[in-house]
Amino acid sequence: MLALGRSISRKLPAHGMSSCPGAQYLTAREQHITWHEGGVSREAKEALLHQKGCVVWFTGLSGSGKSTVACTLEHALYRRGVTTALLDGDNIRHGLNCNLGFSEAERAENIRRVGEVTKLFVETGVITLASFISPYRIDRDLVRQRMGCRDFIEVYMKIPLEVCESRDPKGLYKLARCGKIKCFTGIDDPYEAPERPEITLDVDDPQGRRQSPEAMARIILAYLEEHGYLRTPLSNNAVKGPSRGAAGLAQKKVPALDYSI
Ligand SMILES: Nc1ncnc2c1ncn2[C@@H]1O[C@H](COP(=O)(O)OS(=O)(=O)O)[C@@H](OP(=O)(O)O)[C@H]1O
Numbered sequence: 001m002l003a004l005g006r007s008i009s010r011k012l013p014a015h016g017m018s019s020c021p022g023a024q025y026l027t028a029r030e031q032h033i034t035w036h037e038g039g040v041s042r043e044a045k046e047a048l049l050h051q052k053g054c055v056v057w058f059t060g061l062s063g064s065g066k067s068t069v070a071c072t073l074e075h076a077l078y079r080r081g082v083t084t085a086l087l088d089g090d091n092i093r094h095g096l097n098c099n100l101g102f103s104e105a106e107r108a109e110n111i112r113r114v115g116e117v118t119k120l121f122v123e124t125g126v127i128t129l130a131s132f133i134s135p136y137r138i139d140r141d142l143v144r145q146r147m148g149c150r151d152f153i154e155v156y157m158k159i160p161l162e163v164c165e166s167r168d169p170k171g172l173y174k175l176a177r178c179g180k181i182k183c184f185t186g187i188d189d190p191y192e193a194p195e196r197p198e199i200t201l202d203v204d205d206p207q208g209r210r211q212s213p214e215a216m217a218r219i220i221l222a223y224l225e226e227h228g229y230l231r232t233p234l235s236n237n238a239v240k241g242p243s244r245g246a247a248g249l250a251q252k253k254v255p256a257l258d259y260s261i
C-alpha cells in the first residue's frame with residue numbers, strides 16, 4: 001500500500017505550484033522545474049480531428065453500469081468517426097494505479113492521477129470516457145476545476161444500491177456483505193452523489209421502463225451533439241468488438257451487447 005499522507009488535503013496547487021502524493025505542495029522553484037510552453041496548440045489538434053476534447057466522467061456505485069454505458073458510447077462514437085479514449089477504474093488499477101487501494105486517501109489519489117491523464121487526452125482533442133466510482137464529491141470537483149467546466153461532463157449513474165447489488169456481476173457485494181471485502185462503496189464506505197451533474201441517468205425512463213445501456217448512451221450522445229463536441233458526419237466504419245485487455249489479467253465478462261445505437 002502506498003504511504004499517503006494521513007491528513008487528506010484536497011486542494012488544487014496554486015498557480016506555479018505542483019503536487020505530489022500525500023498532498024504536500026511544493027513550489028515549482030523549490031522543485032527546480034519550469035513550465036515549458038509551446039508545441040502544437042489544442043485548437044490546432046481539435047481542428048485536425050474535427051471534434052472538441054472533453055471528458056465524459058461516469059460516477060456511480062459498483063454495478064451501476066458505468067463501464068457498460070461507457071463502452072456502448074465509445075462504439076457509437078467510433079462509428080461516427082470520433083477519436084476517443086476509455087479509462088476504466090478496474091483497468092487503470094491493473095497498471096498506472098496498481099499501487100493504490102480503497103482508503104479515502106488512495107481513492108483521492110486514484111482520481112487525481114486519472115484526472116491528470118484525462119487532461120492530457122482532452123488537451124489533445126480526444127473525447128475521453130472516464131468510468132470510476134469516484135465516490136467523493138470533492139475529488140470529482142477537483143478534476144472539474146483542473147479541467148475547466150466546459151471540458152468536464154459529469155454523468156451520474158443514479159442506480160439504486162438494491163439494483164446494483166442484485167446485478168453483482170463480480171460477486172463483490174456478496175463478499176462485502178459477509179465482511180470479506182472491507183470498505184466497499186455503498187455497503188460500509190460512502191458514496192456522495194453529484195449535486196449538479198450535467199447528465200443524470202436513471203434506472204427507469206420517464207415511462208417507468210428499465211433503461212437499456214443503449215438508451216443511456218444515446219442520451220449522452222445527444223448531449224455531445226447538442227453542445228458542439230462532435231462535428232464529424234456519420235461514417236460507415238466497421239466496428240470492432242470490445243477490446244480484449246491485457247493477456248493473463250482477470251477479465252470482466254463483457255456482455256454480448258448490440259453496440260448499434
Ligand atoms: N472496496 C471497494 N469498493 C469499491 N470497489 C471495489 C472495492 N474493492 C474492489 N473494487 C473494485 O474496484 C473497482 C472500482 O475502482 P475505481 O478506481 O473506480 O474506484 S474509486 O473511484 O477509486 O473509488 C470496482 O469496479 P466497478 O464494479 O466497475 O465499479 C470494483 O470492481
Ligand SMILES: Nc1ncnc2c1ncn2[C@@H]1O[C@H](COP(=O)(O)OP(=O)(O)O)[C@@H](O)[C@H]1O
Binds near residue numbers: 064168213
Ligand atoms: N442499463 C442497464 N440495464 C441492465 N443491466 C445493465 C445496465 N447497465 C449495465 N448492466 C449490467 O449490470 C452489470 C454491471 O455493469 P457494469 O458496467 O460492469 O457496472 P460498473 O462499471 O458501474 O461496475 C453488468 O452485468 C451489466 O451487463
